Amino acid sequence: MERENRTVVTEFILLGLTQSQHAQLLVFVLVLVFYLIILPGNFLIILTIRSDPGLTAPLYFFLGNLAFLDASYSFIVAPRMLVDFLSEKKIISYRGCITQLFFLHFLGAGEMFLLVVMAFDRYIAICRPLHYSTVMNPTVCYALLLALWLGGFTHSIVQAALILRLPFCGPNQLDNFFCDVPQVIKLACTDTFVVDLLMVSNSGLLTLLCFLGLLASYVVILCHVKGHSSEGKNKALSTCTTHIIIVFLMFGPAIFIYTRPFRAFPADKVVSLFHTVIFPLMNPVIYTLRNQEVKASMKKLLNRHMVC
Numbered sequence: 001m002e003r004e005n006r007t008v009v010t011e012f013i014l015l016g017l018t019q020s021q022h023a024q025l026l027v028f029v030l031v032l033v034f035y036l037i038i039l040p041g042n043f044l045i046i047l048t049i050r051s052d053p054g055l056t057a058p059l060y061f062f063l064g065n066l067a068f069l070d071a072s073y074s075f076i077v078a079p080r081m082l083v084d085f086l087s088e089k090k091i092i093s094y095r096g097c098i099t100q101l102f103f104l105h106f107l108g109a110g111e112m113f114l115l116v117v118m119a120f121d122r123y124i125a126i127c128r129p130l131h132y133s134t135v136m137n138p139t140v141c142y143a144l145l146l147a148l149w150l151g152g153f154t155h156s157i158v159q160a161a162l163i164l165r166l167p168f169c170g171p172n173q174l175d176n177f178f179c180d181v182p183q184v185i186k187l188a189c190t191d192t193f194v195v196d197l198l199m200v201s202n203s204g205l206l207t208l209l210c211f212l213g214l215l216a217s218y219v220v221i222l223c224h225v226k227g228h229s230s231e232g233k234n235k236a237l238s239t240c241t242t243h244i245i246i247v248f249l250m251f252g253p254a255i256f257i258y259t260r261p262f263r264a265f266p267a268d269k270v271v272s273l274f275h276t277v278i279f280p281l282m283n284p285v286i287y288t289l290r291n292q293e294v295k296a297s298m299k300k301l302l303n304r305h306m307v308c
Contacts, residue, residue: 009168067284110152204259
């Protein structure tokens with residue numbers, strides 16, 4: 001009975017990205033065009049890697065999984081946001097909010113751990129090339145993939161469990177265009193200081209440590225390639241540069257959102273838009289545009305189907 005009395009709120013009202021109708025229309029058009037162009041590109045990357053026998057190296061295996069994770073991640077927020085742009089009242093149920101929050105952190109943490117795995121793969125390939133085929137064998141690759149999915153699930157279930165324990169008995173307006181931890185915590189009818197600290201440690205600290213670890217690993221790799229031949233050095237530099245770009249795109253907004261006390265900043269919604277909609281769709285595309293093997297294979301695939 002006590003539990004029933006605690007959770008009175010059955011739905012949340014999303015205040016959206018902006019209150020300006022003209023700004024909403026502009027963002028709607030831009031996001032829709034971007035979504036319809038880039039999302040099929042992600043699926044094309046997956047199809048290319050799956051269909052080309054020459055792209056069986058661990059790098060491409062993980063790139064295909066990155067494209068899948070990012071495409072899945074984009075389905076959590078973007079479609080509903082586009083629908084809400086056309087709705088006068090933006091409402092999400094309590095269960096829908098928790099579900100959105102769970103999958104947002106599940107796939108987001110999974111991608112974060114995948115980037116760590118990809119950095120490890122590049123470290124072994126560049127710094128320990130003679131051991132690469134032994135260390136990064138198919139069994140290890142699938143084990144690492146399973147580990148990152150389990151890591152993402154564990155991270156997310158902790159987030160959801162902490163939110164589910166909070167009582168919501170009054171305010172139900174979320175100052176955002178989707179459900180996320182910082183905004184939901186603010187609506188709880190209790191002191192959330194301890195929960196804030198737990199959330200910061202579970203999301204913010206984990207994100208920051210992974211980010212610093214990734215930067216350190218790429219510094220080690222870049223220092224190692226100094227003594228390589230010109231061709232080997234250029235290829236390694238190109239690969240590492242791409243990875244570093246993705247790391248900053250992925251971790252920059254996440255650190256801004258989750259590593260500080262949960263206070264509202266004017267830039268929060270814009271950063272969230274790029275973090276949840278724009279950057280996830282761009283990540284695999286950036287990898288592909290800088291990878292000659294994938295681009296060549298993609299052209300062959302497209303030419304083959306166009307001829308047919």
